Amino acid sequence: MTDTKTRKAPATRKAPAGAGARTSRRQNAEHGFTASKQLTDNLQRVLVDLIELAGQGKQAHWNVVGRNFRDTHRILDEIIEAARGFGDEVAERMRALHGIPDGRSDTVAATTTLPEFPGGEVLTTDVIDLVTVRIEAVVATMREVHDEVDEEDPTSADILHAIIEKLEQFAWMVSAENRTPAAK
DSSP states (O other), rough: HHHHHHHHOOOOOOOOOOOSSSEEETTTTSOOOOHHHHHHHHHHHHHHHHHHHHHHHHHHHHHHSSSSSHHHHHHHHHHHHHHHHHHHHHHHHHHTTEEOOOHHHHHHHHHHSSSSOOOOOOHHHHHHHHHHHHHHHHHHHHHHHHHHHHHOHHHHHHHHHHHHHHHHHHHHHHGGGGGOOOOO
């Protein structure tokens, strides 16, 4: 399982032509702050990881087997729902800043930082570790882009703060399933 826990970008798929976030033109009465390409690209990186987390969470949800199945199955639903909501929030923030999010499956597969999830049935204990690694990978992406996002747009950084807080809580709660008490 060690290599499924490592963080690596897949190299098998290529993003479609014109993939990635872009900016829209202003129309009508739209004025105000417009995200730079860097800000849009950073939010796009977060978006694809959140979309991939939701998709991999569903894969785990459908194929988890073993002890504590029901609890694992249920927490996966909570993580999936949260990831979808967070992804929507990031994408809508991009639109508010005149960015055009790209959540197409080819773009997500080609640009996510999450490692590929194994196929077939997966034991609950393995799912716990696999999902924890993926949650932490999404958080790592957000922490990686945070300072640049905050420098240009503290409001978007506040959104990242809230998502990081919730995902780190999920990582703690999920990983606790496989932990043993520390020696005294």
